Amino acid sequence: MDRSKALAALSALAHETRLDLIRLLTPAGEDGMAAGQIAETLGLAGPRLSFHLSALEQAGLLRSRKVARNVFYSVDARGIGATIAYVLNHCCCDHPEVRAACTHRVGLLQGEVTLSGTENT
Amino acid sequence: MDRSKALAALSALAHETRLDLIRLLTPAGEDGMAAGQIAETLGLAGPRLSFHLSALEQAGLLRSRKVARNVFYSVDARGIGATIAYVLNHCCCDHPEVRAACTHRVGLLQGEVTLSGTENT
DNA sequence: AGGTCATTTCAAGAGTTGTTGAATAGTCGA
């Protein structure tokens, strides 16, 4: 994950409605939910939902697949993981308190991450 | 950390200049850096720097202290940790892939977090 | 083909955010 992708992902995350979407879709797992069902659950107008879903998808935080006339959206865990990892790696890796919190585990998210190393982009 | 604080922190993070600031200030630790030194290092105009520093401070990601005529800014690791923990806890805790990545360690960041539990706000 | 349903695209408008130069406030040293 590079700088501009991370920035896009953070921007996407930084919105109430989109945080709601992530939260709603997470328990739905790989299957996800159809746009219409999401709209109903969250009480969102169609265009508004579309706008936010595509923002999240474009940022790599959601994935979509068409089934008949429905579009199912599901969270892309790698995208979210990579975003968190980016913040950890590129902004906070030298900070003992944050570093200690994540050193071992975050590395599992994606091969690219080498938290114990000194990567710096 | 509540929803609106997390949102504020994510918004604050979602900007290139502010990411630069966090990155620059992290290695400087608790002591931080004086505003003027930051401005020079990053090549930022005064008002612009002030604007972004106060955005980050307001979001709880930075702290400041006055020394003589300088103002020193340093990262607030708890704020950053709490933000990451919020995303993990409130949006992704049911997602095996992300959960596995952070389960043990993030809990150390702040007492409030109980990643292995089922907290949901 | 015609009707309906699910979703997206479009265009307009309101609101918010970021940048700039000029002005202001506070601190220090002579």
Next chain:
DNA sequence: TCGACTATTCAACAACTCTTGAAATGACCT
């Protein structure tokens, strides 16, 4: 107290983001 220095506030403007209703697209059923 005066001048220099550090940093912030202000006002204006440009740019971007979000929301809305109307229109368009694509897929299914009869």
